[in-house]
Amino acid sequence: MNKGAARQHRDPPLARISGAQLDGLLSALSVEFVRLTECLVSPGWRLNLGGTPAPGIHYNLSGHGRMVLEGHPAIELLPHTLVITPPNQYFHIEVPPDGPESGISNEVEGRWKPFPPGAIRRFVAGDHAPQLMLICGYFEASYGTSVNLFSTLTAPIVEQFDSARHIDHTLRLALQELIDQEVGTGAMTATLLKVVLIALLRRSLTSIDLWVExxxxxxxxxxxxxxxxxxxxxxxxxxxxxxxxxxxxxxxxxxxxxxxxxxxxxxxxxxxxxxxxxxxxxxxxxxxxxxxxxxxxxxxxxxxxxxxxxxxxxxxxxxxxxxxxxxxxxxxxxxxxx
Structure with a gap:
């Protein structure tokens, strides 16, 4: 096969941030959660989400499934997959049924659902043990005083991590903070989110995916x-x-x-x-x-x-x-x- 054709969709980024520039960006990065929930999906079920005017952050804690964004190829969800979705983006998360000949037959509408203070922030799609468990949220991240880091994002950012990064533990702590609503919740959740975004932005030093540009x-x-x-x-x-x-x-x-x-x-x-x-x-x-x-x-x-x-x-x-x-x-x- 021709070498050029073998590079399907893996063209290197046209520009890449330096380590010094990344340090400067992180020091001026301001973040806060808009919403954070736990999402559980069983085989044969679909959970509809999105439409929020803020970028989304979705981390798969366990299980296998897929995320489908309108207008984009489906994203395979493996344990420790991290996805950043564009603002105002509708999407759904689904798990194929156990039977090879049956399709997705049930769905749960999770868009715009409010959660009262102190409630467990959780979407459940399915009436059996969930196969897919994610933490899904929406956030704002600004650089300096005016540049919104993800406001112009038009395609999802997808990166695969592993358990050594402890991103799952960090997001669980943030979710618990939002449930407890104790003094300093805003500062604590912002700090935890920044830890996750730092892990993602560090990838921009080495990732060959195009979001690093x-x-x-x-x-x-x-x-x-x-x-x-x-x-x-x-x-x-x-x-x-x-x-x-x-x-x-x-x-x-x-x-x-x-x-x-x-x-x-x-x-x-x-x-x-x-x-x-x-x-x-x-x-x-x-x-x-x-x-x-x-x-x-x-x-x-x-x-x-x-x-x-x-x-x-x-x-x-x-x-x-x-x-x-x-x-x-x-x-x-x-x-x-x-």
């Missing part, structure tokens, strides 16, 4: 604004002049600062963002190559084909075929393990 730019709000503008809509007709205006900088200052912070010129980054979106669409969508080319900002088919080949070492049609063959082979191996 947003933290690499925290030291320069102007460049972060322009980068986020490109990343949110890579197919738009961006130009250096327009991006400089978005960053509130002169053209020359923008070019110099962007290249210094990110390590690449803005148009090079834009091309990589476009190729990344195109690669994802080739695997997940049935759209034609020409349609995908237009969606990611190319009016010329030949220019798109050349840019894609330069990025992945193969043509889009071959990338799609090889990627789907790989996915089919993986599914068959999971269905028929040796």
């Amino acid at each position: 947003r933290f690499s730019l925290m030291g320069d709000a102007n460049i972060a604004r322009a980068f986020s503008h490109m990343a949110a809509r890579p197919g738009a007709q961006h130009s250096v002049d327009a991006l400089a205006r978005t960053a509130c900088l002169s053209r020359s200052s923008f070019m110099a600062r962007f290249t210094e912070v990110v390590g690449l010129p803005p148009m090079t980054v834009l091309r990589r963002l476009r190729m990344r979106q195109a690669a994802s669409m080739l695997i997940t969508c049935e759209l034609s190559v020409d349609h995908i080319a237009r969606t990611v900002g190319y009016t010329s088919r030949s220019s798109f084909l050349k840019a894609f080949h330069d990025a992945y070492g193969t043509l889009p049609s071959d990338y799609r075929a090889q990627g789907r063959t790989k996915m089919t082979s993986k599914t068959e191996n999971e269905d028929h393990p040796e």
Whole structure:
């Protein structure tokens, strides 16, 4: 298989935060819980959650299942999986039934449910012993005085931890604090949440997943604004002049600062963002190559084909075929393990 095609969805981040920058970010990080609950789901059941105007934090204590966010691929939940969901995102958590031929037949609506003071904050989906146990919450995390760290998040952050990090114990303590409502509850829960977020942000030093890019730019709000503008809509007709205006900088200052912070010129980054979106669409969508080319900002088919080949070492049609063959082979191996 072509090496480019073998990198499906594992392109390295375009920018990464340094250890010194991360220390600075953590020292200026302010956090607080909006809500925190325990979620229990039995086989054959689904728990509907989300829609809260704050990012969500979801940690799987035990069991196996999946989380499905509207508009995103399903996330496999293993013990110690941590998921950060975007604000206003609807999603559900479910556990497949024990029988291979039956589907999800029951669901519990957990959106907007209030909990009175002192009540055990718990959602239960199922009438048997739960197979999946999570702690789910919503929070605010701000950098400095004005930058909300996750307010512009548009896709989930997923990281796999282990028991050595004690994140499960930390979140259980936070949940108990919210139930007890003793003096200092706000300060205590904020401290516990910060411990969890520090564990996540430390991953940004080594993780190859794309969420780490947003933290690499925290030291320069102007460049972060322009980068986020490109990343949110890579197919738009961006130009250096327009991006400089978005960053509130002169053209020359923008070019110099962007290249210094990110390590690449803005148009090079834009091309990589476009190729990344195109690669994802080739695997997940049935759209034609020409349609995908237009969606990611190319009016010329030949220019798109050349840019894609330069990025992945193969043509889009071959990338799609090889990627789907790989996915089919993986599914068959999971269905028929040796």
